[in-house]
Amino acid sequence: GYTPADFVSDLVAILDDASVERAVIAGHSSGAQVAQLFAIVHAGRTLATVLVGAPGPMRDHPRVGDLDGLFSTLEDPIDPSLLRGFTESLFAGPAPAGFIDTQVAESLKVPAHVIRRTWAGIRAFDISDHLGHIAVPTLIVWGDQDRVPVASREAQDMLVRAIPYADLVVYDGVGHSPHWEQPARFAADLADFVHKVAA
Numbered sequence: 001g002y003t004p005a006d007f008v009s010d011l012v013a014i015l016d017d018a019s020v021e022r023a024v025i026a027g028h029s030s031g032a033q034v035a036q037l038f039a040i041v042h043a044g045r046t047l048a049t050v051l052v053g054a055p056g057p058m059r060d061h062p063r064v065g066d067l068d069g070l071f072s073t074l075e076d077p078i079d080p081s082l083l084r085g086f087t088e089s090l091f092a093g094p095a096p097a098g099f100i101d102t103q104v105a106e107s108l109k110v111p112a113h114v115i116r117r118t119w120a121g122i123r124a125f126d127i128s129d130h131l132g133h134i135a136v137p138t139l140i141v142w143g144d145q146d147r148v149p150v151a152s153r154e155a156q157d158m159l160v161r162a163i164p165y166a167d168l169v170v171y172d173g174v175g176h177s178p179h180w181e182q183p184a185r186f187a188a189d190l191a192d193f194v195h196k197v198a199a
Helices: 003-017 032-040 065-073 082-090 099-107 112-124 126-134 153-161 183-198
Strands: 021-029 048-052 138-143 166-171
Touching: 003 032, 003 112, 021 032, 021 183, 032 048, 032 112, 032 126, 048 183, 065 112, 082 099, 112 126, 126 153, 138 153, 153 166, 166 183
Parallel strands: 021 048, 048 138, 138 166
Antiparallel strands: none
């Protein structure tokens, strides 16, 4: 399966295999959905959560159709230029040399039916009524040039209001993937957050 709940089960299996009882769970974009759900379903195994470029609920979002048009109709072979355009749109500025090529090459390894089914799970995801059950420190990271319509500032503010111990850090001049555009800053912020949680 390819729903956020399926990915939570995968994450449990990974932690079990590594003999990790509790962890800081971090996720980017739709991975932030997985992190939220993990923190609710497996509260005892969650030390903290990190949500990067997190989308809000999509069912009634006025621009979710833009993403439907991109993901719901994909067929093999996937056009590399389509993936390139999407990946480039995740940056506010130019991407590092060769980075986009690597991302496109990795994305082309995924069959179209997997992307379609994954998108269906992402699109249907809405646990906004349960976010108050995330009772661990939560770091929300968002770039103020994020052009993904469902990952707006309003979506970040909703998460901050709904999750009891959440803090928002905004990266100026950065798009949907702060960890790609400002990796040194993101790594430092993440390490600082984890050290505070551990203390």
